[in-house]
Amino acid sequence: RRALGSLGKSRAKFISAEESTGITFDDFAGQEYIKRELQEIVRILKNDEEFQDKGIYCPKGVLLHGPPGTGKTLLAKAIAGEAGLPFFAANGTDFVEMFVGVAASRVKDLFASARSFTPSIIFIDEIDAIGSKRGGPDIGGGGAEREQGLLQILTEMDGFKVATSQVLVIGATNRLDILDPALLRKGRFDKIIRVGLPSKDGRLAILKVHARNKFFRSEEEKEALLQEIAELTEDFTGAELQNILNEAGILTARKDLDYIGREELLEALKRQKGTFETGQEDSTEMPEELKLRLAYREAAVAVLACYFPDPYRPFAETDIKSISSQPNMRYTEISGKVFSRKSDFVNSIVRACAPRVIEEEMFGVDNLCWISAKATLEASRRAEFLILQTGMTAYGKAYYKNQSDLVPNLAAKLEALRDEYMRYAVDKCSSVLREYHSSVETITDILLDKGEIKAEEIWDIYKRAPRIPQPAVNAVDEYGALIYAGRWGIHGITLPG
Protein backbone atom coordinates (compact mmCIF):
# COMPACT_ATOMS: atom_id res chain seq x y z
CA ARG A 1 0.00 0.00 0.00
CA ARG A 2 1.51 3.21 -1.13
CA ALA A 3 0.57 6.42 0.57
CA LEU A 4 0.98 9.80 -1.01
CA GLY A 5 3.21 10.84 1.83
CA SER A 6 2.59 13.46 4.41
CA LEU A 7 -0.26 15.74 3.76
CA GLY A 8 0.22 19.39 4.46
CA LYS A 9 0.91 20.09 8.05
CA SER A 10 -1.33 17.37 9.31
CA ARG A 11 1.17 14.49 8.93
CA ALA A 12 -1.76 12.31 7.99
CA LYS A 13 -1.33 9.76 5.24
CA PHE A 14 -3.64 10.05 2.31
CA ILE A 15 -4.75 6.98 0.44
CA SER A 16 -6.87 7.63 -2.61
CA ALA A 17 -10.12 5.82 -3.37
CA GLU A 18 -8.47 3.68 -6.06
CA GLU A 19 -5.77 2.55 -3.71
CA SER A 20 -7.95 1.98 -0.72
CA THR A 21 -10.20 -0.43 -2.61
CA GLY A 22 -7.51 -3.07 -2.15
CA ILE A 23 -8.82 -4.10 1.24
CA THR A 24 -12.33 -5.40 1.79
CA PHE A 25 -14.33 -7.04 4.54
CA ASP A 26 -13.18 -10.39 3.15
CA ASP A 27 -9.77 -9.63 4.64
CA PHE A 28 -11.23 -9.49 8.12
CA ALA A 29 -12.33 -12.80 9.58
CA GLY A 30 -14.13 -13.83 12.73
CA GLN A 31 -16.57 -11.64 14.65
CA GLU A 32 -19.05 -11.55 11.80
CA TYR A 33 -21.40 -9.22 13.64
CA ILE A 34 -18.80 -6.44 13.47
CA LYS A 35 -18.68 -6.79 9.72
CA ARG A 36 -22.46 -6.72 9.53
CA GLU A 37 -22.63 -3.47 11.50
CA LEU A 38 -19.93 -1.85 9.42
CA GLN A 39 -21.38 -3.10 6.17
CA GLU A 40 -24.55 -1.26 7.03
CA ILE A 41 -22.57 1.93 7.54
CA VAL A 42 -20.90 1.43 4.17
CA ARG A 43 -24.30 1.02 2.52
CA ILE A 44 -25.45 4.30 4.03
CA LEU A 45 -22.21 6.04 3.07
CA LYS A 46 -22.53 4.91 -0.52
CA ASN A 47 -26.19 5.72 -0.95
CA ASP A 48 -26.30 8.76 1.19
CA GLU A 49 -29.26 10.43 -0.45
CA GLU A 50 -31.43 7.36 -0.70
CA PHE A 51 -31.06 6.77 3.03
CA GLN A 52 -31.52 10.41 3.93
CA ASP A 53 -34.87 10.36 2.22
CA LYS A 54 -35.78 7.68 4.70
CA GLY A 55 -34.39 9.74 7.54
CA ILE A 56 -31.41 7.44 8.10
CA TYR A 57 -28.07 9.12 8.60
CA CYS A 58 -24.59 7.74 8.74
CA PRO A 59 -22.99 8.05 12.15
CA LYS A 60 -20.38 10.79 12.25
CA GLY A 61 -17.91 8.76 14.18
CA VAL A 62 -17.21 5.09 14.70
CA LEU A 63 -14.96 4.11 17.55
CA LEU A 64 -13.28 0.72 17.37
CA HIS A 65 -11.79 -0.43 20.62
CA GLY A 66 -10.01 -3.56 21.72
CA PRO A 67 -6.54 -5.03 22.22
CA PRO A 68 -3.77 -4.23 19.72
CA GLY A 69 -3.56 -6.55 16.74
CA THR A 70 -7.23 -7.45 16.60
CA GLY A 71 -7.78 -5.80 13.22
CA LYS A 72 -9.08 -2.32 14.01
CA THR A 73 -6.90 -0.64 11.39
CA LEU A 74 -7.78 -3.39 8.96
CA LEU A 75 -11.51 -2.73 9.50
CA ALA A 76 -11.09 1.00 8.93
CA LYS A 77 -9.30 0.31 5.66
CA ALA A 78 -11.95 -2.21 4.69
CA ILE A 79 -14.66 0.40 5.18
CA ALA A 80 -12.79 2.76 2.88
CA GLY A 81 -12.15 -0.05 0.43
CA GLU A 82 -15.73 -1.27 0.36
CA ALA A 83 -17.15 2.20 0.04
CA GLY A 84 -14.48 3.16 -2.50
CA LEU A 85 -13.75 6.35 -0.61
CA PRO A 86 -10.52 8.26 -0.05
CA PHE A 87 -8.96 7.48 3.28
CA PHE A 88 -6.97 9.79 5.53
CA ALA A 89 -4.98 7.95 8.14
CA ALA A 90 -3.51 9.72 11.15
CA ASN A 91 -2.25 8.68 14.54
CA GLY A 92 -3.28 10.35 17.78
CA THR A 93 0.38 10.81 18.63
CA ASP A 94 0.85 12.95 15.49
CA PHE A 95 -1.10 15.67 17.23
CA VAL A 96 0.74 15.60 20.47
CA GLU A 97 3.34 18.30 20.24
CA MET A 98 4.84 20.58 22.76
CA PHE A 99 4.53 23.60 20.50
CA VAL A 100 1.61 25.87 21.12
CA GLY A 101 -1.14 25.71 18.55
CA VAL A 102 0.36 22.93 16.47
CA ALA A 103 -1.98 20.17 17.59
CA ALA A 104 -5.10 22.16 16.88
CA SER A 105 -3.89 23.35 13.50
CA ARG A 106 -2.92 19.81 12.48
CA VAL A 107 -6.40 18.62 13.33
CA LYS A 108 -7.89 21.52 11.39
CA ASP A 109 -5.70 20.66 8.42
CA LEU A 110 -6.66 17.04 8.45
CA PHE A 111 -10.38 17.77 8.48
CA ALA A 112 -10.02 20.45 5.81
CA SER A 113 -8.26 17.98 3.50
CA ALA A 114 -10.85 15.30 4.13
CA ARG A 115 -13.66 17.75 3.53
CA SER A 116 -12.32 18.70 0.15
CA PHE A 117 -12.75 15.06 -0.88
CA THR A 118 -16.17 14.31 0.59
CA PRO A 119 -17.44 11.75 1.02
CA SER A 120 -14.28 10.53 2.65
CA ILE A 121 -12.96 8.76 5.69
CA ILE A 122 -10.62 9.93 8.41
CA PHE A 123 -8.98 7.26 10.50
CA ILE A 124 -7.30 8.26 13.76
CA ASP A 125 -5.43 5.38 15.32
CA GLU A 126 -4.48 5.54 19.01
CA ILE A 127 -6.97 8.32 19.46
CA ASP A 128 -6.43 8.12 23.22
CA ALA A 129 -3.08 9.90 22.72
CA ILE A 130 -4.99 13.08 21.96
CA GLY A 131 -8.43 12.20 23.25
CA SER A 132 -7.69 11.26 26.84
CA LYS A 133 -9.63 12.87 29.63
CA ARG A 134 -9.11 16.53 30.18
CA GLY A 135 -7.93 17.59 33.59
CA GLY A 136 -6.41 14.17 34.28
CA PRO A 137 -2.80 13.58 35.25
CA ASP A 138 -0.54 15.05 32.57
CA ILE A 139 1.49 12.02 31.62
CA GLY A 140 4.28 12.89 29.21
CA GLY A 141 3.58 16.60 29.32
CA GLY A 142 1.96 18.64 26.56
CA GLY A 143 -1.38 18.49 28.37
CA ALA A 144 -2.64 21.92 27.40
CA GLU A 145 -1.62 21.30 23.80
CA ARG A 146 -3.36 17.98 23.70
CA GLU A 147 -6.45 19.56 25.14
CA GLN A 148 -6.46 22.11 22.32
CA GLY A 149 -6.18 19.29 19.81
CA LEU A 150 -9.03 17.41 21.40
CA LEU A 151 -11.22 20.52 21.47
CA GLN A 152 -10.47 21.00 17.79
CA ILE A 153 -11.60 17.45 17.00
CA LEU A 154 -14.83 18.10 18.89
CA THR A 155 -15.36 21.36 17.03
CA GLU A 156 -14.71 19.72 13.67
CA MET A 157 -17.06 16.83 14.36
CA ASP A 158 -19.79 19.16 15.57
CA GLY A 159 -19.10 21.39 12.60
CA PHE A 160 -19.98 19.25 9.68
CA LYS A 161 -23.58 18.94 8.88
CA VAL A 162 -25.32 15.64 8.70
CA ALA A 163 -26.65 16.71 5.32
CA THR A 164 -25.26 15.26 2.09
CA SER A 165 -21.86 13.74 1.54
CA GLN A 166 -19.88 13.77 4.65
CA VAL A 167 -16.70 12.76 6.40
CA LEU A 168 -16.83 9.60 8.47
CA VAL A 169 -14.37 9.66 11.33
CA ILE A 170 -13.13 6.30 12.53
CA GLY A 171 -11.16 6.21 15.76
CA ALA A 172 -9.29 3.28 17.23
CA THR A 173 -8.07 2.76 20.76
CA ASN A 174 -7.23 0.08 23.25
CA ARG A 175 -7.92 2.44 26.14
CA LEU A 176 -11.60 3.25 25.96
CA ASP A 177 -11.53 3.85 29.71
CA ILE A 178 -9.29 6.91 29.48
CA LEU A 179 -11.10 8.63 26.60
CA ASP A 180 -12.68 11.96 27.28
CA PRO A 181 -16.44 11.40 27.64
CA ALA A 182 -17.08 14.38 25.39
CA LEU A 183 -15.77 12.36 22.46
CA LEU A 184 -18.36 9.67 23.03
CA ARG A 185 -21.33 11.96 23.12
CA LYS A 186 -24.07 11.83 20.53
CA GLY A 187 -23.12 13.36 17.22
CA ARG A 188 -19.46 12.52 17.76
CA PHE A 189 -18.26 8.93 18.14
CA ASP A 190 -21.76 7.64 18.55
CA LYS A 191 -21.08 4.17 17.28
CA ILE A 192 -18.81 2.22 19.58
CA ILE A 193 -17.74 -1.23 18.52
CA ARG A 194 -15.62 -3.60 20.50
CA VAL A 195 -13.15 -5.65 18.52
CA GLY A 196 -12.22 -8.48 20.83
CA LEU A 197 -10.02 -11.55 20.74
CA PRO A 198 -11.29 -14.13 18.26
CA SER A 199 -13.05 -17.35 19.33
CA LYS A 200 -11.81 -20.72 18.13
CA ASP A 201 -13.97 -20.55 15.02
CA GLY A 202 -12.83 -16.97 14.51
CA ARG A 203 -9.20 -18.02 14.77
CA LEU A 204 -9.73 -20.71 12.16
CA ALA A 205 -11.35 -18.18 9.83
CA ILE A 206 -8.47 -15.72 10.33
CA LEU A 207 -5.90 -18.44 9.70
CA LYS A 208 -7.74 -19.29 6.48
CA VAL A 209 -7.58 -15.67 5.32
CA HIS A 210 -3.83 -15.58 5.83
CA ALA A 211 -3.30 -19.03 4.35
CA ARG A 212 -4.84 -17.91 1.06
CA ASN A 213 -1.46 -17.21 -0.52
CA LYS A 214 0.40 -20.10 1.12
CA PHE A 215 1.07 -23.59 -0.18
CA PHE A 216 -0.14 -26.73 1.53
CA ARG A 217 0.09 -30.33 0.38
CA SER A 218 -3.67 -30.58 -0.05
CA GLU A 219 -6.86 -28.80 0.91
CA GLU A 220 -7.65 -31.53 3.44
CA GLU A 221 -4.26 -31.26 5.10
CA LYS A 222 -4.54 -27.48 5.18
CA GLU A 223 -7.94 -27.69 6.86
CA ALA A 224 -6.71 -30.18 9.45
CA LEU A 225 -3.55 -28.22 10.25
CA LEU A 226 -5.29 -24.86 10.58
CA GLN A 227 -7.93 -26.53 12.74
CA GLU A 228 -5.17 -27.78 15.03
CA ILE A 229 -3.47 -24.39 15.24
CA ALA A 230 -6.80 -22.70 15.98
CA GLU A 231 -7.23 -24.99 18.97
CA LEU A 232 -3.78 -24.26 20.32
CA THR A 233 -4.03 -20.49 20.08
CA GLU A 234 -6.50 -19.34 22.69
CA ASP A 235 -6.05 -15.63 23.43
CA PHE A 236 -4.11 -14.99 20.23
CA THR A 237 -4.88 -11.90 18.19
CA GLY A 238 -5.34 -11.83 14.44
CA ALA A 239 -1.94 -10.21 14.05
CA GLU A 240 -0.31 -13.03 16.01
CA LEU A 241 -2.09 -15.66 13.92
CA GLN A 242 -0.89 -13.95 10.79
CA ASN A 243 2.65 -14.02 12.20
CA ILE A 244 2.44 -17.75 12.77
CA LEU A 245 1.60 -18.39 9.12
CA ASN A 246 4.28 -16.01 7.89
CA GLU A 247 6.87 -17.55 10.17
CA ALA A 248 5.83 -21.04 9.01
CA GLY A 249 6.27 -19.86 5.42
CA ILE A 250 9.77 -18.61 6.19
CA LEU A 251 10.72 -21.86 7.94
CA THR A 252 9.40 -23.81 4.95
CA ALA A 253 11.47 -21.76 2.54
CA ARG A 254 14.53 -22.09 4.74
CA LYS A 255 14.20 -25.86 4.66
CA ASP A 256 13.70 -25.75 0.91
CA LEU A 257 10.32 -27.44 1.16
CA ASP A 258 7.45 -26.88 -1.25
CA TYR A 259 4.64 -27.02 1.26
CA ILE A 260 4.04 -25.81 4.77
CA GLY A 261 3.76 -28.86 7.03
CA ARG A 262 2.75 -29.59 10.60
CA GLU A 263 6.30 -29.33 11.89
CA GLU A 264 6.80 -25.83 10.49
CA LEU A 265 3.47 -24.62 11.82
CA LEU A 266 4.10 -25.95 15.32
CA GLU A 267 7.60 -24.50 15.30
CA ALA A 268 6.20 -21.11 14.24
CA LEU A 269 3.55 -21.33 16.96
CA LYS A 270 6.21 -22.09 19.54
CA ARG A 271 8.20 -19.05 18.47
CA GLN A 272 5.14 -16.84 18.59
CA LYS A 273 4.40 -18.06 22.09
CA GLY A 274 7.94 -17.23 23.09
CA THR A 275 8.37 -20.80 24.18
CA PHE A 276 11.62 -21.58 25.87
CA GLU A 277 13.72 -23.38 23.34
CA THR A 278 14.97 -26.62 24.88
CA GLY A 279 16.11 -28.07 21.61
CA GLN A 280 13.88 -31.06 22.13
CA GLU A 281 10.56 -31.53 23.79
CA ASP A 282 11.97 -33.63 26.56
CA SER A 283 11.87 -32.64 30.19
CA THR A 284 14.97 -34.70 30.94
CA GLU A 285 16.86 -31.84 29.35
CA MET A 286 15.52 -29.27 31.77
CA PRO A 287 17.27 -28.19 34.93
CA GLU A 288 15.79 -30.13 37.86
CA GLU A 289 14.51 -27.04 39.60
CA LEU A 290 12.70 -25.76 36.55
CA LYS A 291 11.07 -29.13 36.13
CA LEU A 292 9.92 -29.08 39.73
CA ARG A 293 8.50 -25.59 39.40
CA LEU A 294 6.75 -26.59 36.22
CA ALA A 295 5.22 -29.67 37.86
CA TYR A 296 3.94 -27.60 40.78
CA ARG A 297 2.50 -25.05 38.39
CA GLU A 298 0.61 -27.66 36.38
CA ALA A 299 -0.59 -29.39 39.56
CA ALA A 300 -1.92 -26.12 40.97
CA VAL A 301 -3.68 -25.30 37.71
CA ALA A 302 -5.21 -28.80 37.74
CA VAL A 303 -6.49 -28.50 41.32
CA LEU A 304 -8.05 -25.12 40.62
CA ALA A 305 -9.63 -26.54 37.47
CA CYS A 306 -11.29 -29.19 39.66
CA TYR A 307 -12.32 -26.74 42.35
CA PHE A 308 -13.85 -24.24 39.93
CA PRO A 309 -14.65 -26.40 36.92
CA ASP A 310 -15.40 -24.45 33.79
CA PRO A 311 -18.76 -25.87 32.64
CA TYR A 312 -18.02 -25.11 29.01
CA ARG A 313 -14.44 -26.19 28.78
CA PRO A 314 -13.57 -29.37 30.67
CA PHE A 315 -9.83 -29.90 31.00
CA ALA A 316 -8.25 -32.84 29.26
CA GLU A 317 -4.63 -33.35 30.24
CA THR A 318 -1.39 -31.65 31.12
CA ASP A 319 2.31 -32.39 31.04
CA ILE A 320 5.71 -30.96 31.85
CA LYS A 321 7.25 -31.77 28.51
CA SER A 322 7.57 -28.23 27.27
CA ILE A 323 8.09 -24.93 28.99
CA SER A 324 6.28 -21.71 28.31
CA SER A 325 5.12 -18.82 30.39
CA GLN A 326 1.57 -20.17 30.21
CA PRO A 327 0.19 -23.39 31.72
CA ASN A 328 0.38 -26.53 29.60
CA MET A 329 -3.10 -27.70 30.61
CA ARG A 330 -5.16 -28.60 27.55
CA TYR A 331 -8.91 -28.29 27.39
CA THR A 332 -11.61 -29.81 25.30
CA GLU A 333 -13.20 -26.79 23.79
CA ILE A 334 -16.94 -26.91 23.40
CA SER A 335 -18.26 -24.47 20.90
CA GLY A 336 -21.81 -23.25 20.84
CA LYS A 337 -23.64 -20.89 23.09
CA VAL A 338 -21.92 -20.18 26.37
CA PHE A 339 -23.93 -18.90 29.26
CA SER A 340 -21.64 -17.23 31.79
CA ARG A 341 -22.65 -15.75 35.09
CA LYS A 342 -20.74 -13.31 37.22
CA SER A 343 -19.50 -16.11 39.45
CA ASP A 344 -18.10 -17.90 36.37
CA PHE A 345 -16.05 -14.82 35.53
CA VAL A 346 -14.88 -14.40 39.11
CA ASN A 347 -13.91 -18.08 39.32
CA SER A 348 -11.90 -17.78 36.13
CA ILE A 349 -9.92 -14.91 37.69
CA VAL A 350 -9.18 -17.16 40.68
CA ARG A 351 -8.08 -19.99 38.38
CA ALA A 352 -5.77 -17.70 36.44
CA CYS A 353 -3.86 -16.85 39.64
CA ALA A 354 -2.82 -20.46 40.30
CA PRO A 355 0.66 -20.47 38.69
CA ARG A 356 1.70 -17.37 40.55
CA VAL A 357 0.20 -18.32 43.90
CA ILE A 358 1.74 -21.80 43.96
CA GLU A 359 5.17 -20.51 43.00
CA GLU A 360 5.02 -17.94 45.75
CA GLU A 361 3.83 -20.53 48.28
CA MET A 362 6.45 -23.12 47.38
CA PHE A 363 9.48 -21.04 46.44
CA GLY A 364 8.92 -17.70 48.13
CA VAL A 365 7.97 -14.30 46.85
CA ASP A 366 11.57 -13.27 46.20
CA ASN A 367 12.17 -16.44 44.28
CA LEU A 368 9.62 -16.20 41.50
CA CYS A 369 10.65 -17.04 37.96
CA TRP A 370 9.19 -16.34 34.56
CA ILE A 371 7.03 -19.44 34.27
CA SER A 372 4.37 -17.75 36.38
CA ALA A 373 4.94 -14.26 35.03
CA LYS A 374 1.91 -14.21 32.77
CA ALA A 375 -0.51 -15.45 35.42
CA THR A 376 -1.12 -12.21 37.27
CA LEU A 377 -1.35 -10.31 34.00
CA GLU A 378 -3.92 -12.75 32.72
CA ALA A 379 -5.90 -12.57 35.97
CA SER A 380 -6.05 -8.79 35.98
CA ARG A 381 -7.00 -8.77 32.32
CA ARG A 382 -9.94 -11.01 33.17
CA ALA A 383 -10.90 -8.79 36.10
CA GLU A 384 -10.91 -5.72 33.84
CA PHE A 385 -13.02 -7.58 31.34
CA LEU A 386 -15.56 -8.49 34.02
CA ILE A 387 -15.70 -4.94 35.31
CA LEU A 388 -15.97 -3.13 31.99
CA GLN A 389 -17.29 -5.50 29.39
CA THR A 390 -19.86 -7.79 30.90
CA GLY A 391 -22.34 -5.27 32.22
CA MET A 392 -22.31 -7.19 35.50
CA THR A 393 -20.68 -4.49 37.61
CA ALA A 394 -21.71 -0.89 38.21
CA TYR A 395 -19.23 0.54 35.71
CA GLY A 396 -19.91 -1.95 33.00
CA LYS A 397 -23.58 -1.17 33.32
CA ALA A 398 -23.08 2.57 33.10
CA TYR A 399 -20.88 1.89 30.15
CA TYR A 400 -23.57 0.16 28.22
CA LYS A 401 -26.53 2.11 29.44
CA ASN A 402 -25.44 5.40 28.07
CA GLN A 403 -22.07 6.05 26.55
CA SER A 404 -22.20 9.70 27.43
CA ASP A 405 -22.76 8.82 31.05
CA LEU A 406 -19.24 7.55 31.48
CA VAL A 407 -18.40 7.27 35.12
CA PRO A 408 -16.18 10.15 36.22
CA ASN A 409 -12.63 8.97 36.94
CA LEU A 410 -13.43 5.57 35.51
CA ALA A 411 -9.74 4.68 35.14
CA ALA A 412 -9.02 5.19 38.84
CA LYS A 413 -12.19 3.38 39.85
CA LEU A 414 -11.44 0.53 37.49
CA GLU A 415 -8.02 0.19 39.03
CA ALA A 416 -9.37 0.15 42.58
CA LEU A 417 -12.09 -2.38 41.79
CA ARG A 418 -9.71 -4.54 39.78
CA ASP A 419 -7.30 -4.60 42.72
CA GLU A 420 -10.15 -5.65 44.97
CA TYR A 421 -11.01 -8.56 42.68
CA MET A 422 -7.33 -9.45 42.44
CA ARG A 423 -6.90 -9.45 46.20
CA TYR A 424 -9.89 -11.68 46.55
CA ALA A 425 -8.71 -13.99 43.76
CA VAL A 426 -5.21 -14.41 45.17
CA ASP A 427 -6.56 -15.08 48.68
CA LYS A 428 -9.13 -17.55 47.41
CA CYS A 429 -6.63 -19.31 45.18
CA SER A 430 -4.16 -19.63 48.00
CA SER A 431 -6.75 -21.03 50.43
CA VAL A 432 -7.87 -23.60 47.84
CA LEU A 433 -4.28 -24.70 47.27
CA ARG A 434 -3.73 -25.05 51.01
CA GLU A 435 -6.91 -26.98 51.45
CA TYR A 436 -5.89 -29.35 48.67
CA HIS A 437 -2.22 -29.34 49.39
CA SER A 438 -2.01 -33.12 49.36
CA SER A 439 -3.60 -33.28 45.89
CA VAL A 440 -1.11 -30.72 44.63
CA GLU A 441 1.75 -32.82 45.96
CA THR A 442 0.38 -36.07 44.51
CA ILE A 443 -0.18 -34.58 41.05
CA THR A 444 3.28 -32.98 41.16
CA ASP A 445 4.85 -36.37 41.95
CA ILE A 446 3.05 -38.07 39.08
CA LEU A 447 4.09 -35.31 36.68
CA LEU A 448 7.73 -35.60 37.75
CA ASP A 449 7.54 -39.35 37.43
CA LYS A 450 5.58 -39.81 34.20
CA GLY A 451 5.80 -36.38 32.58
CA GLU A 452 2.04 -36.17 32.02
CA ILE A 453 -1.35 -36.74 33.61
CA LYS A 454 -4.89 -37.03 32.26
CA ALA A 455 -8.12 -35.47 33.51
CA GLU A 456 -9.49 -38.74 34.83
CA GLU A 457 -6.56 -39.32 37.15
CA ILE A 458 -6.56 -35.69 38.28
CA TRP A 459 -10.24 -35.92 39.23
CA ASP A 460 -9.57 -39.15 41.06
CA ILE A 461 -6.79 -37.65 43.15
CA TYR A 462 -8.78 -34.50 43.78
CA LYS A 463 -11.84 -36.32 45.05
CA ARG A 464 -10.02 -38.80 47.22
CA ALA A 465 -7.56 -36.39 48.80
CA PRO A 466 -7.71 -35.53 52.48
CA ARG A 467 -8.47 -31.86 52.74
CA ILE A 468 -7.47 -29.30 55.29
CA PRO A 469 -10.45 -26.94 55.50
CA GLN A 470 -9.51 -23.29 55.23
CA PRO A 471 -11.48 -20.27 56.45
CA ALA A 472 -13.82 -18.87 53.82
CA VAL A 473 -12.58 -15.94 51.81
CA ASN A 474 -15.13 -13.41 50.78
CA ALA A 475 -15.02 -9.93 49.41
CA VAL A 476 -17.61 -7.36 48.55
CA ASP A 477 -18.02 -5.61 45.26
CA GLU A 478 -19.01 -2.04 44.66
CA TYR A 479 -22.64 -2.77 45.46
CA GLY A 480 -21.65 -4.19 48.81
CA ALA A 481 -22.67 -7.62 47.55
CA LEU A 482 -20.53 -10.66 48.11
CA ILE A 483 -18.22 -11.27 45.20
CA TYR A 484 -18.17 -14.90 46.05
CA ALA A 485 -19.71 -16.91 48.85
CA GLY A 486 -19.44 -20.53 49.75
CA ARG A 487 -17.53 -23.35 48.27
CA TRP A 488 -19.38 -24.05 45.06
CA GLY A 489 -20.88 -20.65 44.88
CA ILE A 490 -24.38 -19.70 45.71
CA HIS A 491 -25.38 -19.91 42.09
CA GLY A 492 -25.38 -23.63 41.69
CA ILE A 493 -22.26 -24.32 39.70
CA THR A 494 -22.45 -27.96 38.67
CA LEU A 495 -20.58 -30.19 41.04
CA PRO A 496 -17.94 -32.30 39.36
CA GLY A 497 -19.04 -35.81 39.03
Ligand code: ADP
Ligand atom coordinates in the same frame (compact mmCIF):
# COMPACT_ATOMS: atom_id res chain seq x y z
P1 ADP B 1 -5.07 -3.11 15.34
O1 ADP B 1 -5.32 -1.89 14.51
O2 ADP B 1 -6.28 -3.59 16.06
O3 ADP B 1 -3.88 -3.00 16.27
P2 ADP B 1 -4.33 -4.27 12.85
O4 ADP B 1 -5.51 -3.99 12.00
O5 ADP B 1 -3.14 -3.39 12.67
O6 ADP B 1 -4.72 -4.31 14.37
O7 ADP B 1 -3.90 -5.79 12.64
C1 ADP B 1 -2.64 -6.16 12.13
C2 ADP B 1 -2.77 -7.24 11.09
O8 ADP B 1 -3.21 -8.46 11.69
C3 ADP B 1 -3.80 -6.94 10.04
O9 ADP B 1 -3.27 -6.18 9.01
C4 ADP B 1 -4.20 -8.32 9.58
O10 ADP B 1 -3.29 -8.82 8.63
C5 ADP B 1 -4.08 -9.16 10.82
N1 ADP B 1 -5.39 -9.31 11.47
C6 ADP B 1 -5.75 -8.85 12.68
N2 ADP B 1 -7.04 -9.18 12.97
C7 ADP B 1 -7.50 -9.87 11.90
C8 ADP B 1 -8.76 -10.49 11.57
N3 ADP B 1 -9.80 -10.47 12.43
N4 ADP B 1 -8.87 -11.08 10.37
C9 ADP B 1 -7.83 -11.12 9.52
N5 ADP B 1 -6.63 -10.57 9.76
C10 ADP B 1 -6.45 -9.94 10.94
